[in-house]
Amino acid sequence: MSHALPATTTDTTLTLDELIKRQDQYFQSGATRSYEFRHAQLQKLLQVAQKYEKAIxxxxxxxxxxxxxxxxxxxIGITYAEISDAxxxxxxxxKPQRVGSPLAVWPARSHIVSEPLGRTLIISPWNYPYxxxxxxxxxxxAAGNVAVIKPSELAPHTAAVLEKMINESFAPEFIHVMNGGVKLSQQLLDERxxxxxFTGSTAIGKVVAAAAAKHLTPCTLELGGKSPCLVTRNANLDVAARRIVFGKFLNAGQTCVAPDYVLVEDAIHDALIEALRREITLRFGSDPLRNEQLPRIINERHFQRLTRLIEPGKVNFGGRMDAGQLLIEPTLMTGVQVHDPVMQEEIFGPVxxxxxxxxxxxxxxxxxGFEKPLxxxxxxxxxxxxxxxxxxxxFGGGCINDTLMHLANPKLPFGGVGASGTGxxxxxxxFDAFSHRKAVLVNGTGLDLPVRYFPWIPSKEKILRLLLK
Structure with missing residues (x-):
C-alpha cells in the first residue's frame, strides 16, 4: 500500500463528517507512522511558515x-526553534525505550513503544494566536497523528492566514484548519x-474537559490563573524591575504566564515601585499611549473588563486609556486588598x-490562598x-530571577497543575503529549519456569516470595 500524502486541496465545502471520515481512513492506513513521513512534514511546516512569515x-x-x-x-521564532528541536x-x-525487567519475568525483555494517538483536535487562543x-x-x-485545528475567531486575521497556509499546503486527510465561532467549537467538541x-481560560477548559469526558477522550489543558511574582529583600531590584516589566507588559499583559501580581517584602516595597516606574518609562516613554509599539487589548469586551479592574484611587502609576484604539498604558496599583476585583480573576492585561x-x-x-498557578x-x-x-x-513552572523565559527552553515541560492545567x-x-506509551514485554519460548502455573504447592510459594521481594 502506498503511503504517499494525498494532493492538497483548498475545498472549503468539506463537511466535518467528511473530514473526520477521511482523516480516520488516512490515519488507519499507517501513512503517518514512519520516521521519513514525519520528518518530511516537519520540514514542510518549517518551509511553509517561512514562506508565510510576512503575512503572519x-x-x-x-x-x-x-x-x-x-x-x-x-x-514565530519560538515555533522555528521547536521545529528545529523536533x-x-x-x-x-x-526509538523504543528499553527498560529493565525484574527477575520474576526472566528471561523476558521489556520496552516502551511510543505510538500516535490518532485523530487530534487542537483549539488555540487569541493572545498568541500563531x-x-x-x-x-x-x-x-512529530508523534504521527492527524489533526484538525480550530484557531480563535477573536484574532481573525491570524486565523485566516493559518487557514490559508495550512490548507493550501497540507491535505485535509492529514492536517486541516477550520475557522468559525462558538458554534463550530461546540460541533467539534461533540465529536469523538x-x-x-486546548489552550485558553480555566472556565472554557472545564467545558472542554466535560465534552471530552463523554467519550473518555484524553486532554491536554493549558489554562492560566493568577501567577505570582515574589521579590525579597535579597533581590537585585534593578534587574527585578527590568524583567518584571518585560514579563508583565509583553503583549499588553495578555500572556497566560505573565506575572499577575507582585508580592514584595515591606522593607523594599517603595524602592521596587520606584524601580518599576523608571523601567516602564524607559521602555515605553513618558506617554505610552503614543508609543506605536504598545500592543492593543484584543477587543472591546476585554477592554471594558480591564477598565472595571482598575480602581482610580489605587493607581500608583499609569492608568490612562484610549478607548478608541483599545489601549491601556502599563499600570501599577498599590493598596490592593485580596477581596478587590483585580484579585478575583486572572488580570490578563497591563495592570x-x-x-x-x-x-x-x-x-x-x-x-x-489561590488556586495553584500556572x-x-x-x-x-x-x-x-x-x-x-x-x-x-x-505551580506549573517558573523562573528564579527572571520571568517567562522557562517557555524558551524546549527541554523544559510547559504546563499547569490543578486548576491551571493538565499535561x-x-x-x-x-511528542509525549500526542503519543501513547505502549508497554511491551517480549519473552522467549526456550525456557518456561513452572513456578507460575497451577497447581499451587508450598515450594512454589517459597520461590515466588523470593522472586517478588
Whole structure:
C-alpha cells in the first residue's frame, strides 16, 4: 500500500463528517507512522511558515497591534526553534525505550513503544494566536497523528492566514484548519477524538474537559490563573524591575504566564515601585499611549473588563486609556486588598498590583490562598529562599530571577497543575503529549519456569516470595 500524502486541496465545502471520515481512513492506513513521513512534514511546516512569515507578522499587527520584533520573539521564532528541536531529535524520540525487567519475568525483555494517538483536535487562543496553534501542531506531527485545528475567531486575521497556509499546503486527510465561532467549537467538541489539546481560560477548559469526558477522550489543558511574582529583600531590584516589566507588559499583559501580581517584602516595597516606574518609562516613554509599539487589548469586551479592574484611587502609576484604539498604558496599583476585583480573576492585561508582605512565609500563605498557578517567579539572591519556594509551593513552572523565559527552553515541560492545567508540552514533551506509551514485554519460548502455573504447592510459594521481594 502506498503511503504517499494525498494532493492538497483548498475545498472549503468539506463537511466535518467528511473530514473526520477521511482523516480516520488516512490515519488507519499507517501513512503517518514512519520516521521519513514525519520528518518530511516537519520540514514542510518549517518551509511553509517561512514562506508565510510576512503575512503572519501583518496579521498579528492587525489583530493585536504587535510590533514585528515582538511577534518574531514571542510567536514565530519560538515555533522555528521547536521545529528545529523536533527535526534534530525525532529519530531518538521514536526509538523504543528499553527498560529493565525484574527477575520474576526472566528471561523476558521489556520496552516502551511510543505510538500516535490518532485523530487530534487542537483549539488555540487569541493572545498568541500563531504560536499557540503551531507549537502543539509540531508535537502532533512529530508523534504521527492527524489533526484538525480550530484557531480563535477573536484574532481573525491570524486565523485566516493559518487557514490559508495550512490548507493550501497540507491535505485535509492529514492536517486541516477550520475557522468559525462558538458554534463550530461546540460541533467539534461533540465529536469523538483520540486527543484534545486546548489552550485558553480555566472556565472554557472545564467545558472542554466535560465534552471530552463523554467519550473518555484524553486532554491536554493549558489554562492560566493568577501567577505570582515574589521579590525579597535579597533581590537585585534593578534587574527585578527590568524583567518584571518585560514579563508583565509583553503583549499588553495578555500572556497566560505573565506575572499577575507582585508580592514584595515591606522593607523594599517603595524602592521596587520606584524601580518599576523608571523601567516602564524607559521602555515605553513618558506617554505610552503614543508609543506605536504598545500592543492593543484584543477587543472591546476585554477592554471594558480591564477598565472595571482598575480602581482610580489605587493607581500608583499609569492608568490612562484610549478607548478608541483599545489601549491601556502599563499600570501599577498599590493598596490592593485580596477581596478587590483585580484579585478575583486572572488580570490578563497591563495592570500590575504590588502587594507588601512581611516575609517569605507571609508570601507563601498569600499564594496558597489561590488556586495553584500556572507560573511563579521569585527574585532573590538567596539560594535558601529559592529552595524554600520550589519545595513548598505548587505551580506549573517558573523562573528564579527572571520571568517567562522557562517557555524558551524546549527541554523544559510547559504546563499547569490543578486548576491551571493538565499535561505539558514543548520539545520532547509535545511528542509525549500526542503519543501513547505502549508497554511491551517480549519473552522467549526456550525456557518456561513452572513456578507460575497451577497447581499451587508450598515450594512454589517459597520461590515466588523470593522472586517478588
Amino acid at each position: 507578522l501583518d496579521a498579528l499587527a492587525h489583530d493585536l497591534r504587535k510590533h514585528e520584533t515582538e511577534s518574531f520573539l514571542a510567536e 527535526l534534530k531529535h525525532l529519530k531518538r524520540w521514536m 504560536q499557540l496553534c503551531i507549537t502543539p501542531l509540531i508535537g502532533a506531527i 477524538w483520540d486527543h484534545i489539546f 500590575l498590583p504590588i502587594i507588601p508582605v512581611k516575609d517569605l512565609e507571609h508570601a507563601k500563605k498569600y499564594i496558597q 507560573a511563579l517567579y521569585l527574585f532573590s539572591g538567596d539560594k535558601r529562599e529559592h529552595q524554600n519556594i520550589i519545595r513548598s509551593v505548587s 505539558a508540552y514543548h520539545g520532547k514533551y509535545s
